[in-house]
């Protein structure tokens with residue numbers, strides 16, 4: 001039973017409630033770009049999962065058939081309770097190894113890249129976990145847990161973890177002893193040395209207490225969320241590839257074949273000695289920590305947020321009809337989702353070529369309309385209960401069309417005018433002025449520059465730092481350890 005699909009509306013209702021709580025308490029735990037990036041990785045993960053879940057299901061079914069020592073009855077309550085607890089025990093070890101081994105951290109790090117902590121962070125999930133995570137659930141098959149029970153308790157375990165991603169709930173007394181809670185999971189998302197690699201449980205925190213990996217949230221040590229090698233990007237595809245790319249680069253540079261092979265399975269952060277000497281990585285200085293931020297015009301943010309609704313609708317549609325859609329349709333849908341979310345990520349980063357990419361995305365929509373019936377993506381024969389997704393898809397599309405049309409009408413509809421209306425600074429074909437020495441002018445600009453010392457101002461544009469300035473990290477990794485801001489990309 002796909003509990004996740006039915007939970008999607010509740011996720012968004014609870015996110016809205018958390019936003020209201022933010023406002024009520026006068027705090028701000030959300031930034032639009034960060035939330036869109038987290039949700040983008042979530043949509044990408046569920047959409048990728050439609051094509052890759054077979055790996056987990058086939059391996060589990062195979063293990064159940066050939067390795068099971070028992071046959072547990074699916075209609076007995078104790079089977080479900082046993083499976084639920086055993087699943088969480090296996091999850092603990094998957095999660096722990098996900099932090100402690102390079103190749104598993106490459107997949108799991110996606111969940112930790114957000115430097116905010118809110119309910120949207122919960123939906124920030126990897127798209128590559130299917131490669132190795134199945135190994136950790138073989139014990140359930142050996143114990144004879146039926147496939148349907150396994151799939152259901154896996155979904156329930158994931159659902160439980162949603163509510164703990166909030167800063168609004170304090171410590172919860174005795175619950176802290178048994179269960180994963182917002183407090184002990186906040187510590188898990190920290191990059192402070194005190195909290196690093198602690199609190200791996202999914203539902204029960206008792207595993208951490210038993211195996212010595214528990215750390216209580218300390219009021220004297222405020223949590224700094226994120227990872228020590230910052231993602232520094234709003235691109236959901238890069239979020240999934242960042243650490244694999246670093247491992248691949250290090251493996252290529254290593255002089256010894258043994259190092260090239262073992263780097264993937266070594267403890268997280270391990271690097272071959274020759275590579276570490278020639279390509280040292282910056283050590284994080286948390287006292288100077290600043291969140292990744294790209295200043296962006298409000299209209300452009302709203303435009304991206306509205307366009308993002310299309311992919312929530314498309315992702316829900318694909319999830320809803322996964323059993324009646326041919327593989328070609330799922331691949332086409334995945335391609336549309338991946339490309340669209342990539343383009344929106346580039347818009348959030350205010351890349352100079354984002355408007356041209358946006359034109360391509362809008363044009364690809366026409367291609368999709370043409371290809372969809374050929375691939376069987378649309379119209380599809382709806383499965384029971386699909387009405388909600390189809391309606392959501394139609395309503396979202398209608399809202400976006402209306403909003404875009406309204407913007408175009410108010411700004412005299414034309415391609416250039418439309419992009420200006422949307423807040424894009426760099427119009428297609430318009431020459432850009434690169435001024436690496438540009439300095440902030442206004443007080444606000446000075447304040448922003450002081451708040452983001454790790455960025456250099458590359459292109460102030462007409463309105464200066466506040467609107468659409470292009471910023472690139474001064475140090476650290478952006479596209480691999482040796483790609484520095486000195487080699488400015490355009």
Ligand SMILES: [Zn+2]
Pocket residue numbers: 095099108111112188
């Ligand atoms: Zn984790």
Ligand SMILES: [Zn+2]
Pocket residue numbers: 111122165185189
């Ligand atoms: Zn988490």
